[in-house]
Amino acid sequence: MTAIPETAEAMRERVRASIARQTMMTTLGVELVSVERGRVELALSHDGRFTQQHGFLHAGAVAAVLDSACGYAAYSVMPPGAQVLTATYTINLLAPASGQRFAMTGEVVRAGRTLVVCRGEAFADGAETPFAAMQATMTALYDRPDLSG
Amino acid sequence: MTAIPETAEAMRERVRASIARQTMMTTLGVELVSVERGRVELALSHDGRFTQQHGFLHAGAVAAVLDSACGYAAYSVMPPGAQVLTATYTINLLAPASGQRFAMTGEVVRAGRTLVVCRGEAFADGAETPFAAMQATMTALYDRPDLSG
């Protein structure tokens, strides 16, 4: 018997439900822009509560949202029931997060059963060159009913 | 004429003043535990506003504070007047941020004039094995009176 494949809508719902459980995303005011299999886009606005010493959005906020974009891109290609955790990522901060609205994309480069490698990019106010770039390694956990997606 | 070397107290004051300008640190509730030349320790408490989908402190909060610990370790060995920016870092999340209070250390591995490489470690509730490890590359900016430390 073959497993019934998950529909795109069920996958999107799985991603949405998991994001909703991250208070960090709610606190930062993150919006879910789009979800496809292997690609997620989130958005974030400038917020005076989360700045660094020069008044720009703090790299920590940028990294948190890029990490989530990559993590959910990985999660979108994992089988239902798997949990996703970030094992490691590298972020390059190419320019200050100067702007009002930031688009953060995460995309799967290659997916194995246990490890899924993704790349993320952050864009300010519709710019075409990213101001931050991430390369992330996500882990899939199976048979962990104690953890919810 | 040689420049008068900065005293340890002036250096500590320089670090404290810069942290105070990061609203992200204030919002996260970060405390400055200690500052020596080349080594900074910060502390963070569990906070329900900044959790991930399993209820642990979000990696984004951990990364933001480790990044700051590394950034200020680098800043502590830079000459007064220099500005510090994170160029890139890699973080490994070795275990969930499970606990009440987290110690985050940043230490200089090697300092050049422009690039300073640091390592950071995060410990939960007095544990001896870190639950997160960072390797970070910081940039020093000179002659930028438009930016304050």
Place this chain on the structure above:
Amino acid sequence: MTAIPETAEAMRERVRASIARQTMMTTLGVELVSVERGRVELALSHDGRFTQQHGFLHAGAVAAVLDSACGYAAYSVMPPGAQVLTATYTINLLAPASGQRFAMTGEVVRAGRTLVVCRGEAFADGAETPFAAMQATMTALYDRPDLSG
């Protein structure tokens, strides 16, 4: 007076001359496939002298050539006279380097005066999914007549 811009051919010659000075590239048998401003492709063949314990090409050989592809992509957008050094890179090894011929691409993500960030990908035998992915930070050095390209 404006500096006369470097022609594409002069830039390519500058890259070729620098690669020729790397005995590591000659020893590994690396070929220069193409050079455009901001993008370099190198090629490498399987070689029994450079394998890991399972008989595949060693990650060290893969990383060395990807690092060079990224380094020369960065070098191609630097002004003549600048020197390029790798500050740091992250490599993900997505699958073993299984195959006979490996294409290694390096591409500039964003270039500043001092730091240039690049991404590299390695492909085996014409595959479309990379078996290795790199994110690299290159430094430009100026006024260092003691170093040649």
Place this chain on the structure above:
Amino acid sequence: MTAIPETAEAMRERVRASIARQTMMTTLGVELVSVERGRVELALSHDGRFTQQHGFLHAGAVAAVLDSACGYAAYSVMPPGAQVLTATYTINLLAPASGQRFAMTGEVVRAGRTLVVCRGEAFADGAETPFAAMQATMTALYDRPDLSG
């Protein structure tokens, strides 16, 4: 029934045998200096075949040996029968590899069943400050009789 724990000598022999199967290590002339559980030291000499464009040992050779030092540190804490693969690493090149003899250490930061995180450092001619620093994520593979250590 409890598994009979592996002796330190059997573990060392397991590491030695695996290194001997890496032609890359033989070709580079790598020596195994010491093996303890969770820590491995390798050594490498300057070699005109493996230089970069300024005549220093190529970062690719440095990275290959640091990667192996980290990989074998991880392997030394894995159960016999497991295979080790590098998932990802980040290397910072803090200074050129200037010198005659290079010591490369790899040390386990934290070991899980599947992922083992290590740090490596490279030292030239007995220096106390490293000229390269690595943070690496190793994967353990189980039940893969088709691969030998």
